[in-house]
């Protein structure tokens with residue numbers, strides 16, 4: 001379930017702001033973060049950092065990650081990077097949300113409890129709606145319920161108490177639409193029949209994606225380190241299971257990373273034979289600038305992760321905006337056009353799709369800033 005299993009390593013979505021030795025203020029200046037709140041409570045043991053990157057478009061929304069960071073600076077760098085990527089994801093998806101995130105320093109298996117989460121909820125409450133939280137690595141819907149006991153500024157609570165419920169079918173639908181957008185740009189039609197897709201990771205999003213792909217008669221290969229799950233999904237949808245290390249060597253049209261981050265790096269780019277990379281995983285490129293450029297040069301069309309996997313965020317936004325399921329799915333289907341716009345800009349300006357996506361997101365923020373200065 002999103003967020004994902006503790007065992008999955010956390011890897012950067014965007015370049016880390018800076019190195020270990022610089023001051024907090026200078027780290028905030030690198031990507032123009034607005035605010036960082038250090039939450040410290042001796043009684044509950046809470047040590048958290050809330051980062052608000054940009055609220056031009058709306059309140060900052062982003063998950064709460066609980067992780068045993070090696071140092072406070074590692075925690076700060078992670079939260080700065082995560083919050084910035086939320087700004088970009090919301091901006092390019094057309095949502096009226098800013099970007100923010102929290103990291104709680106600690107081991108969620110040992111250190112997480114009701115009192116700590118409710119204390120954290122009080123800190124969020126004090127921000128008066130400037131920041132809204134949700135699940136991320138190390139937190140779940142039950143934790144959001146505890147936070148909800150102290151503040152209304154939390155999303156991703158269970159459907160039974162008015163939340164938007166499981167985001168994974170929505171996330172998978174977004175990825176599916178993004179894949180179709182890529183096909184349309186590359187081949188002039190978005191037909192999946194007869195196309196081959198290698199789906200890495202048959203977890204919650206991966207399985208839903210396999211289902212959609214198979215319904216359209218794509219040839220699907222699947223890999224997972226969890227062999228039981230792999231066999232189960234392969235059998236259920238008529239996909240072909242492959243050994244997880246061989247996924248990069250397959251001669252397929254599309255590689256869909258739906259497991260962990262940083263699977264696209266200098267080594268795997270040399271192995272990949274696909275025409276398109278389009279999947280749900282966060283932080284797919286080990287180095288955004290370098291590997292974005294390498295993919296451009298190799299002629300592999302890369303759907304930037306934060307654009308194609310925005311279905312999860314759309315689901316959360318729907319909870320705040322009060323949209324029904326139909327409207328949520330309609331918004332998610334817009335990922336088709338969002339991806340196409342990115343690919344078009346990349347082609348026209350001969351820039352990587354990552355740089356193109358960043359430009360579109362930044363333009364929306366700059367445009368909306370203009371209207372905020374009037375009246």
Ligand SMILES: NC(=O)c1ccc[n+]([C@@H]2O[C@H](COP(=O)([O-])OP(=O)(O)OC[C@H]3O[C@@H](n4cnc5c(N)ncnc54)[C@H](O)[C@@H]3O)[C@@H](O)[C@H]2O)c1
Nearest residue numbers: 001002004005171201203204205224225259280281282312
């Ligand atoms: N769930 C959402 O709504 C959502 C939204 C946006 C982005 N994402 C991203 O999509 C990805 C998948 O999310 P999920 O909710 O399906 O997670 P999940 O934990 O349910 O599934 C991940 C799967 O990947 C497998 N895996 C791990 N390492 C692997 C490897 N080396 N090779 C093959 N398989 C491997 C795991 O065994 C697991 O089955 C994550 O990167 C997540 O950040 C999820």
